[in-house]
Amino acid sequence: MNTVSIKSNEHGINVNVDQSPTDLSKGSDESLVRLIAEFRSEEALALILDRYRERIYRTALKVTNNHNDAEDVVQEVSLTIYRKAHSFRTDSKFSTWLYRLVTNEAISRLRKIKRERTVSLDDYMPRFEDDGHHAERPVVDWSQEVEKKVAEKEIQSIIEKAMQELSPIDRTVVVLSEIEELTNPEIGKVLGLSVLAVKGRLHRARMFLRAKLAVQLGYQAG
Amino acid sequence: MAGRPKSKNKLKTVETCRDATSLLLEFLSEELDPGTNSEFEKHLQICPDCVAFLNTYKKTMELTKSFLREN
Incomplete structure (x- = not known):
C-alpha cells in the first residue's frame, strides 16, 4: 500500500x-x-x-x-x-x-x-392510424441511397443542424450515447435521469434525426 | 418472502407498427426478452413499412455516430 x-x-x-x-x-x-x-x-x-x-x-x-x-x-x-x-x-x-x-x-x-430555440419533437414523430399502423404508407427505405443521393458534407450539415434543434438534455444524451458510447444506465447516472427516461429521450432524438434526414431526401418524416 | 422471482422484462405484444416502433431501441440493443423479440421479428416478416423504418433508423444512428465522431 x-x-x-x-x-x-x-x-x-x-x-x-x-x-x-x-x-x-x-x-x-x-x-x-x-x-x-x-x-x-x-x-x-x-x-x-x-x-x-x-x-x-x-x-x-x-x-x-x-x-x-x-x-x-x-x-x-x-x-x-x-x-x-x-x-x-x-x-x-x-x-x-x-x-x-x-x-x-x-x-x-x-x-x-438561451442561444438556441428547440423544436417540438412531436412534429417529427411517426404518425399512426387508429389501428396502430403507419399513417404514411409506404414508408420508404432510403437507407441504401442516402449517401448516393446527398453529398457527405450535406448529410453532416443536416445532422449538425438537427442536433442543435434538440434540447440541451436530449443533445447531451445523444452525445454520451453515440460518441462517448456510455450505456443507458451510465447516462442516467451522469444526468440524474432514470434509465427509462434516457431510453425515451434517445429514441425520440433518433427518430427526430431520422425524420430530418428523410425530409431532406424528399420523403415523409413518418 | 419466497416465491417465483419477478421477471424483469414482461412479454410485450407486437401487433401493430406503433408497438414495433416503440420497441426499436430495445430491439437494436438486444434488450428485449426472447418472447417479445420473437414477436417483433414476426411483425417485421409481414410489415415492409416497419422494415423500412427500422433500416432508416439504423442508418440514422450510423450516420450520426460517423459524422459526430469525425469532428
Missing part, C-alpha cells in the same frame, strides 16, 4: 507518495482524485487533466456547438475537479462523475445563453 507524506515549503504543501513521479502518473483516476481531495495535489490534477482534457473538450463542444464555450467548460471543470474532489464518492466511477461535471456545466451554459 502506498504511503503519503506531506511537507510544507515556500511553494505551499508538497505531497510525496512513496512512488516516483512516473509511478504517480500510473495511478488510477480514483487515487489521483483522492490526492486532490486530501492534499490539494496540483500534480494529480495536472495528470487527470492530461488524461481527460480532450474528452472534456470534445463532449463540451458537441453539446454547446461552440469552441469558446467548450474551452470555458474545460476551464470551469478543471477548477471544479480541484474544488469538489472531496465530493467524489470513491465507490463510483471517476468517468461518470467527470461526465456529470462536464454536462452540467455545458447544459447550464446553454440555458444561460
Whole structure:
C-alpha cells in the first residue's frame, strides 16, 4: 500500500507518495482524485487533466456547438475537479462523475445563453392510424441511397443542424450515447435521469434525426 | 418472502407498427426478452413499412455516430 507524506515549503504543501513521479502518473483516476481531495495535489490534477482534457473538450463542444464555450467548460471543470474532489464518492466511477461535471456545466451554459430555440419533437414523430399502423404508407427505405443521393458534407450539415434543434438534455444524451458510447444506465447516472427516461429521450432524438434526414431526401418524416 | 422471482422484462405484444416502433431501441440493443423479440421479428416478416423504418433508423444512428465522431 502506498504511503503519503506531506511537507510544507515556500511553494505551499508538497505531497510525496512513496512512488516516483512516473509511478504517480500510473495511478488510477480514483487515487489521483483522492490526492486532490486530501492534499490539494496540483500534480494529480495536472495528470487527470492530461488524461481527460480532450474528452472534456470534445463532449463540451458537441453539446454547446461552440469552441469558446467548450474551452470555458474545460476551464470551469478543471477548477471544479480541484474544488469538489472531496465530493467524489470513491465507490463510483471517476468517468461518470467527470461526465456529470462536464454536462452540467455545458447544459447550464446553454440555458444561460438561451442561444438556441428547440423544436417540438412531436412534429417529427411517426404518425399512426387508429389501428396502430403507419399513417404514411409506404414508408420508404432510403437507407441504401442516402449517401448516393446527398453529398457527405450535406448529410453532416443536416445532422449538425438537427442536433442543435434538440434540447440541451436530449443533445447531451445523444452525445454520451453515440460518441462517448456510455450505456443507458451510465447516462442516467451522469444526468440524474432514470434509465427509462434516457431510453425515451434517445429514441425520440433518433427518430427526430431520422425524420430530418428523410425530409431532406424528399420523403415523409413518418 | 419466497416465491417465483419477478421477471424483469414482461412479454410485450407486437401487433401493430406503433408497438414495433416503440420497441426499436430495445430491439437494436438486444434488450428485449426472447418472447417479445420473437414477436417483433414476426411483425417485421409481414410489415415492409416497419422494415423500412427500422433500416432508416439504423442508418440514422450510423450516420450520426460517423459524422459526430469525425469532428
